Amino acid sequence: MLQNRVDPFGNIVRTSARGLWMGNRGLLHDDQQNLVRPFRLKAWLICVLEFKGRQRKVMSPRLYTELFFMDEATAFAAGHRPCSECRRADFNKFKSLWLKSNPEYGFAERVHIAEIDNILHSERMDEKGAKVTYTEAIENIPDGTFIAFNAKPFMIANGLMFAWTPYGYEQGMALPETESVTVLTPRSVVNTFRAGYLPQMAISTID
Numbered sequence: 001m002l003q004n005r006v007d008p009f010g011n012i013v014r015t016s017a018r019g020l021w022m023g024n025r026g027l028l029h030d031d032q033q034n035l036v037r038p039f040r041l042k043a044w045l046i047c048v049l050e051f052k053g054r055q056r057k058v059m060s061p062r063l064y065t066e067l068f069f070m071d072e073a074t075a076f077a078a079g080h081r082p083c084s085e086c087r088r089a090d091f092n093k094f095k096s097l098w099l100k101s102n103p104e105y106g107f108a109e110r111v112h113i114a115e116i117d118n119i120l121h122s123e124r125m126d127e128k129g130a131k132v133t134y135t136e137a138i139e140n141i142p143d144g145t146f147i148a149f150n151a152k153p154f155m156i157a158n159g160l161m162f163a164w165t166p167y168g169y170e171q172g173m174a175l176p177e178t179e180s181v182t183v184l185t186p187r188s189v190v191n192t193f194r195a196g197y198l199p200q201m202a203i204s205t206i207d
Helices: 072-078 088-101 113-124 187-194
Strands: 003-006 012-014 021-024 045-047 067-069 134-137 146-149 152-157 160-165 180-183
Touching: 003 072, 021 072, 045 072, 067 072, 072 146, 072 152, 088 113, 088 187, 113 187, 146 160
Parallel strands: 003 067
Antiparallel strands: 003 012, 021 045, 021 067, 134 180, 146 152, 146 180, 152 160
16 A cells, blocks of 8 residues: 555545545655655646546656545645646636735736745745644635644535545534634635635535
């Protein structure tokens, strides 16, 4: 069992659960398929599982490490964003809505995605490699956003919160009776969700 599944905190874990999306942070493993670093690039991608018939052996020597996510909301919470090659339409939508919803950075429409990746990197991981979180009023959190509650990850959707597991979500629960919560999904991505980007969520109550 390889260490190549990603949880909403951004940790890369071992599990037999399969993912609906693939991801990329660069070459993270050694020739024995052992993880030796959490990332190599600031461009953390969300990719489709199949693209133009390409075939890869997972964790091949000296090639990028294939990561897997339970759903797209999980990938965003971990700090990833759509790939510009295999998901061009989603990439364009994400970039456009990100720019629209994060005007404080002053980026022009044609800004290189690397500039956005720099912002995302600062929002997902601090200088010591720890997960960056922030506090937000619970009524301001859009669908697809992850929060931490009792040290566990929950996704918000349809006025409920869903406990995350590698195999899927548990039954929806009422939102906590608190004014604010700890948010796992990067702040600028949450802004993008508010602007209209709805991530794929592996729950039956979402179309």
